Amino acid sequence: MRSNMLFRVVLMLIVAVSIGCLAAQGVMNIQSVGNAVIPYEYILSSIHGDELWLYNYEITGQTYKIKRGVVNTECLVSPLQEIFSITIDADNGALSDAPVYFCEKGDRLYSAIKTPQWLYIYETIGDTTTQHSFNISGLYFSDTYNPLNPNDFYITDDGIVYISYYTYPTIGNGIYYIDLADDTMLSLYQGTGYGNHWIASFGEDYFLFYNNTGDTGQDLLVQGDQVIQSFPGSWIMHTWSYSNIKKLCGNYFQTVVSAIVGDYYQSYLVWLEDNNLQRIGLGGAEYPYYPLSYSSIITHSDSTFTAIESDWAQASIRHKKLVNGQLSNIESFPDLSLIAGPWLLKRLDAQYDLVHSMNGSGISKFTLVDYPRQQVRDYNFEILPGNTAFWPAKMDCSSRYIYIHNRTFWTGGWKVYLLKLQMSTDADEELIPQAMPEIAVYPNPFRESCRISLKNASTGELGLGIYNLRGQCVRQISTRISEPVEWTYHWDGKDMRGNTLAKGIYFVRIETEGGVISRKLLHLD
Numbered sequence: 001m002r003s004n005m006l007f008r009v010v011l012m013l014i015v016a017v018s019i020g021c022l023a024a025q026g027v028m029n030i031q032s033v034g035n036a037v038i039p040y041e042y043i044l045s046s047i048h049g050d051e052l053w054l055y056n057y058e059i060t061g062q063t064y065k066i067k068r069g070v071v072n073t074e075c076l077v078s079p080l081q082e083i084f085s086i087t088i089d090a091d092n093g094a095l096s097d098a099p100v101y102f103c104e105k106g107d108r109l110y111s112a113i114k115t116p117q118w119l120y121i122y123e124t125i126g127d128t129t130t131q132h133s134f135n136i137s138g139l140y141f142s143d144t145y146n147p148l149n150p151n152d153f154y155i156t157d158d159g160i161v162y163i164s165y166y167t168y169p170t171i172g173n174g175i176y177y178i179d180l181a182d183d184t185m186l187s188l189y190q191g192t193g194y195g196n197h198w199i200a201s202f203g204e205d206y207f208l209f210y211n212n213t214g215d216t217g218q219d220l221l222v223q224g225d226q227v228i229q230s231f232p233g234s235w236i237m238h239t240w241s242y243s244n245i246k247k248l249c250g251n252y253f254q255t256v257v258s259a260i261v262g263d264y265y266q267s268y269l270v271w272l273e274d275n276n277l278q279r280i281g282l283g284g285a286e287y288p289y290y291p292l293s294y295s296s297i298i299t300h301s302d303s304t305f306t307a308i309e310s311d312w313a314q315a316s317i318r319h320k321k322l323v324n325g326q327l328s329n330i331e332s333f334p335d336l337s338l339i340a341g342p343w344l345l346k347r348l349d350a351q352y353d354l355v356h357s358m359n360g361s362g363i364s365k366f367t368l369v370d371y372p373r374q375q376v377r378d379y380n381f382e383i384l385p386g387n388t389a390f391w392p393a394k395m396d397c398s399s400r401y402i403y404i405h406n407r408t409f410w411t412g413g414w415k416v417y418l419l420k421l422q423m424s425t426d427a428d429e430e431l432i433p434q435a436m437p438e439i440a441v442y443p444n445p446f447r448e449s450c451r452i453s454l455k456n457a458s459t460g461e462l463g464l465g466i467y468n469l470r471g472q473c474v475r476q477i478s479t480r481i482s483e484p485v486e487w488t489y490h491w492d493g494k495d496m497r498g499n500t501l502a503k504g505i506y507f508v509r510i511e512t513e514g515g516v517i518s519r520k521l522l523h524l525d
Contacts, residue, residue: 034418057111086120105157110159118135121180150198173192280325292311348421402420445522449491453486466507503523503524506523
């Protein structure tokens, strides 16, 4: 008996200390630092420390240059500075008009240029660039790199290069494997088909080389310097227009394929099982019947992830479980499924997630998930002008700084907006959000009606919505709280027309000026 009492006392002390620590730490908020015009073009952006680095290249005649600009934590934009320049001997052939590769992996920028006889790969770390040269006489592959489309040239995180080529006038194709650690170049595969292969990465460990000429030839699964599995051509549907592979969790991946000309959109769930690639379709037919697809994926474990789940009609943020090829929803904190227009979802660190959503009127909404406090807080910023001429192109984040860079249509200039996460203190009272409301539902589960009560509700506008599992609002009210008292609403299990709703799971979502909070309701027979 005494041991149980002692345990309860210790537990209460731990809880009290934890709450006290959170209170002493203040509340993390999102602030606007400012915005600035970026007066030049760039093709690549990445976070280094808390700064945003912007890259571009220049090829003039036989000279190749790498340039870099920086946006710092005060939203000051530096001009593009040349960080590397080299002139290729004209005896080695005319230089390509654009890089065949330009991509950052970790802290390294990998870029590549070529002549008809030579391939030059550059490895840039900070201000230092190393060159690797390889003879490619008689091998043909793309002259340019497009990060949005399939490519026949790929460099992994650890400096392994794959080149998929074709030969002419002798018809054939093949794959070369290059290790930049010692500049070895090995022939990995040789075939007799027309055209070469596109390269798709499965977690940087496995690569699917799929034939880009239709159903002829083979698709190949490669691990390291070995072909470990082959498939009939077009085993996974692909197009010249767009093809993408995203890791969901564990050994599961999703392929997303679309074509503007063909008006189709196809999605597969693909997984690795004993070094064999398996697949099942996630649906899809001709336009406008689009299948589910996932973006902004946060992987939690080998079987769970959170992502923006979208189809042709709508998009919402869902927690998903994936076991034996079967996808299902998970109900857990935070419930973000009711956020309208989710655009991007980011994990900042172990304590905070960030959602960027848009309402189409020039206002960007940012939702901060605070795991230590188990809270979800909303912040609105006028990121876009009222005429919506800007459209968000990308969001790059460190653990505390958020860079959103946009451009006006295809030909307009670039602009960057900078936000930061900052812990409020007693001296920053204007930054401290009002106390989050406390919501209680009784009884829950309920049969005929339940009482929804709200404590610590801030004065001002209050909106309450009850939603079904499909995210549809079935009951909605709005009111104004004139003084901070407990607010109560009795729900009779009916929709806005007075119809009794089916039994099942519902969610109540309350929005106040102090924040957003939701709870699950179980309506029984």
